[in-house]
Structures are given as structure tokens and as C-alpha cells.
Amino acid sequence: MSLEDSKSDIEERPRLRLNLQILPAQVQGEKMLVFQDPEGWCEDVIILPANLAPLLQFFDGTRSFREIQEEIMRQTQELVPADNIRELAQELDEHLLLDSNRFRDYVRSRMKEWMETRTRAPVLAGTTYPSNSSELKKFLDDFYLADSGPGMPQENRTNELKAIVAPHIELRGNGEVYAYAYKRLYEESQAELFIILGTGHHPLEDMLVFSEKDFETPFGVVETDRGFIQAVRKRMKKRAHAGDFSHRKEHSIEIQLVFLQHLLLGKRNFKIVPALVGNFQTMIELGISPAEDILFKDYLDALKEQIKDDGRKIALIASADLAHLGPRYGDREFYAPIREDEIKSDDGRMLSYLERCDADGFFQSVASDKDTRKICGLAPIYFTFKLAEPKRAELLKWSAWFDSATKSAVSFCAMALY
Incomplete structure (x- = not known):
């Protein structure tokens, strides 16, 4: 020009x-x-x-x-x-x-295009993961088979698992942590419906934003259970709901789907309920718990009632990373691999509340310093624990990724809830 x-x-x-x-x-x-x-x-x-x-x-x-x-x-x-x-x-x-x-x-x-389509196209295929289904299968297999991986999943034995926490960070170099979560999901859940609570990285217009669109990956199209979503909305006091445009480019749900399809396609029919969770920053600033928030409670109660009455086997997936540290995320301090033990220790204190199934203690541990460590998965993790009401939670794997260009870091983990 x-x-x-x-x-x-x-x-x-x-x-x-x-x-x-x-x-x-x-x-x-x-x-x-x-x-x-x-x-x-x-x-x-x-x-x-x-x-x-x-x-x-x-x-x-x-x-x-x-x-x-x-x-x-x-x-x-x-x-x-x-x-x-x-x-x-x-x-x-x-x-x-x-x-x-x-x-x-x-x-x-872009908004007009989105409204006219019934299926959300993949945005990570060809960059974060291969766009060819055969190459993608091997790509994901390698995370299970890596020296630091959990091994390939064995045959399903029980339906005791209620939920998992899995990351949504870049797969290359970090995929083994996902594999720990999904191995446990495959072996210990017989779910036919997966409610995926994703981190909303972009501003959301609501506490929880569902999408009724089906989701496509290189493995094929995953059907969204529109009837479940509509039933949840009917149970709510809130009648006006935000549009789902925020799902268009948000990766935190898509990245879970390739793992689900990788393990279940051809073995089990399943549907999903994709939902993005807004952040809790306003509650943190006001010094209140999400459990005290009227809108949060409205969504939580409606989902609990619908899950109870649905009759199918249902599992929850929290798509959540942990701390975001360094100049890339607005900090003045640098974070290099030499600080990994420090990050792990700080995360350990926070995650100990989840291991005790204390979602409110987890929230307070983050809110006590105004979320200075920027726990992006705070909302979906809290929501998942409140929905699942586990009696036991197990930390399966923890790791951190370091960006050498900006001397920044992101931590993440895999958990299983029973």
C-alpha cells in the first residue's frame, strides 16, 4: 500500500x-x-x-x-x-x-461469520498440534510413552473418577502433564458426557459462557449437547445470557478435545458441554468468595441440579494453568529455570488446599495476595471442585515452562478428583 x-x-x-x-x-x-x-x-x-x-x-x-x-x-x-x-x-x-x-x-x-456457522473450526491445528489425524495420533501417543510420561492408558476398570484438572499450555515440551490427567480419565471414568470448564483468556460478558456449537479437530467433529445447556439455562434465575463469540479463538477447550478424541474415538460415544469461565478478579478486589456471589451460585446450582437429574455418566474437565510470572505477564522480576523450586514450593502451598478438597481455602490462598502470581486457572478449578464435590483429590504431575526471551514462566499440573 x-x-x-x-x-x-x-x-x-x-x-x-x-x-x-x-x-x-x-x-x-x-x-x-x-x-x-x-x-x-x-x-x-x-x-x-x-x-x-x-x-x-x-x-x-x-x-x-x-x-x-x-x-x-x-x-x-x-x-x-x-x-x-x-x-x-x-x-x-x-x-x-x-x-x-x-x-x-x-x-x-468475524462476528457475522461466527453467527452463521454451526461448527467451531480448530484454531490450533497445524501450529500447536499436527493438522493430519495420523500424525496427531502419534504426536499424542509420544506424550504417554515419553520417559517422563505415564505410559499408555490401560483398559477402563471403574467409574470412580469425577473430574480432572489438565493444563492448556503449549503442547510441545509439556504434553506429558496432559497425559497423566487423561490416562487417569480413561482408566477410571466411563463418562458419556464431559463438561469442559475452560479458562476464558479474553474478557467474557458473563460468569459462564456456554457454546452450543459443535467443535471440530483433525480427528473429526465432537457433538455439543445443546439440550443439556438449554436445560441448565431454564433452571436459572438469570434469563439473559451472553453470546458465545468468546469461544471462537479461545484454545482452552479445543486442546482438551484432541486428548478426549485420541482415547475414546471408536471406543465410546460421547458429547461435550463447552463452557468458558470468567475470572474472579472483581471478587478478589471486593474481598468476597465466589460462593457468596449471586450469579456464581445461580450457575452452580443449575448445573448441579441438571447433572443430578441427567441420568448419564458425567465427568468434569477443568482446563487450567497455574502461575504466570515474569515480564511477559507484567512483572518486573525475571523467572529463569533456576527459580523452578521456588515456583513449585509456592504452588505446592496453594495446591495443598485442593488435595484436601478445600476449594474455598484454595481461593483464599490466591486472593490473600490479590492474585499477584496470576493463577489463570483459578476460576475453572474452583468451579470444578464446587461442582464435583470430591472426597479425595490427587496431584498427579506438576511442571513449569520457561520463556527465555522474556525470562518468564508458567506453571501447570494434572489432578484427579474422586
């Missing part, structure tokens, strides 16, 4: 979108800025030189390109050509990072 074209396409007063995360990073020894889009519209990794930070602070929608140029001149005594500023804005806009007409048109078109 020529500069003349870009002048007509882009707003004269550029504004960065409000929910963007702009993080410092070292890339090949150079200080850079990494743009992350929590809402998932920008799918690319955008990295720009850190020396653009003084310029970007003025992309607030109140200044023209000429006025931004003047502000930079006042602050740094450096003359930055207005056309250079415009070109930067154009680049950001092409990646959907500006609050602009281009961005709003894109959102409208």
Missing part, C-alpha cells in the same frame, strides 16, 4: 486499543517491545524497537500526526517526520492494534 493510500485509510488521530499488552523483551541482544492482544484479534507476534515507546505514548486518539511530532520535538528535541509517524500507525493498524475503522469492520465481519 502506498503512503498516499494509507493517508486516506487511517484516522488522523491514531489510538492504540485499550486492552493491548506491550511488554519489554530482549531479542538478539536488542531491547524490543512485544505486542500481545488479550482479546485475540491480532494473531501475529508484533515486535518493535523499544525506542518507539516515547512515540507510542501519544497514540491515544487526542493528537494528530503533526501534534504527535510536536510533542516528541518538545520532549526529545528530535524531529521525527510526520510521514514516519503515519507509517508506524499504518503498520499497527494493518495488524489490528489500533482502535480504528479497519479494526471495527474486521470485528463486525
